[in-house]
Amino acid sequence: MKKQAVAVGLTLDKFKGIKPSILLKVVKKLGLEFAELTISAFDDLPACKEIIGHMQTGFHLPNLHDTGFDFSCQKMDEKIQKLIRLINDNYLDLKIQYCVAHPPESNSGSKNKYSIAYLINNLNQLKPPVIIENIQGWTMGEFHQFFSIAQSILGNKLTGLCFDVPHFILIGKDPIDFLLHADSEITCIHLSDCQDGFDAHMPFGKGGCLPVDAVLKTIKKIDFHGFINLELLPRNRQDVPLIIKSYLKVIKTFSKKKYFVSFVRLLLFQSQLHRMLNQVF
Numbered sequence: 001m002k003k004q005a006v007a008v009g010l011t012l013d014k015f016k017g018i019k020p021s022i023l024l025k026v027v028k029k030l031g032l033e034f035a036e037l038t039i040s041a042f043d044d045l046p047a048c049k050e051i052i053g054h055m056q057t058g059f060h061l062p063n064l065h066d067t068g069f070d071f072s073c074q075k076m077d078e079k080i081q082k083l084i085r086l087i088n089d090n091y092l093d094l095k096i097q098y099c100v101a102h103p104p105e106s107n108s109g110s111k112n113k114y115s116i117a118y119l120i121n122n123l124n125q126l127k128p129p130v131i132i133e134n135i136q137g138w139t140m141g142e143f144h145q146f147f148s149i150a151q152s153i154l155g156n157k158l159t160g161l162c163f164d165v166p167h168f169i170l171i172g173k174d175p176i177d178f179l180l181h182a183d184s185e186i187t188c189i190h191l192s193d194c195q196d197g198f199d200a201h202m203p204f205g206k207g208g209c210l211p212v213d214a215v216l217k218t219i220k221k222i223d224f225h226g227f228i229n230l231e232l233l234p235r236n237r238q239d240v241p242l243i244i245k246s247y248l249k250v251i252k253t254f255s256k257k258k259y260f261v262s263f264v265r266l267l268l269f270q271s272q273l274h275r276m277l278n279q280v281f
Helices: 020-029 039-043 045-052 074-090 113-124 140-157 165-170 175-181 212-221 239-254 256-280
Strands: 007-012 034-037 056-060 096-101 130-133 158-164 186-191 193-195 198-202 227-230
Touching (some): 007 020, 007 239, 020 034, 020 039, 020 045, 039 045, 039 074, 045 074, 158 165, 175 212, 186 212, 239 256
Parallel strands (some): 130 158, 186 227
Antiparallel strands (some): 193 198
């Protein structure tokens, strides 16, 4: 994947009846140039295609927690093949730069070799590049072994690692040390605050255990070029300003100019944002 300036974005999924296309409009007004889409984008496909414009996107493949299946679930083959066709037919219009996949999760066969083979075969059918994300249920030794197997089969289609910092913290590891000594190319970084034992997807500033300042300082130190996606879940209206502040905090680390532009955009867009929030909360 071509080196680029750091692109900072948010996961966009349907939320409390709001379609992904509406959320795309909102983040574009705030100046976001990148977002990570989910399967819900295909329920709102024409509108999403129309709105994306010059934005770049990633696509988070289904996972057990959010959709009840992942690409290792052989019983869901019909649904998986349909999704593969949708991605392949629309990834150019949706500006998808990568598809991020998890290793098989525990309830879907876990480390069973047949589930692994089925998952990698499905990934091999995708036209966009693939990146693989570390998850809590796998030790890093097991994850690296899985990554090596996937790499041997997918070849250049596998373009790197999606480093999920909260997942790494929740298995008791130091993300700073990993970032400084990563032996695989990190293409994308997932950030959110977490609680002890719980991948809470909280915005920064709610007292979680993510050392956000140290992590951002390290990402800048290693001269990271790629995507930083904030996987932040608003649980109430008060979380929305914290999500915006989290985004601003990250872009300020890498570009004071983008920070200033986004801040001004936010001031201009504030009244419209409040009207939307009144409809949701």
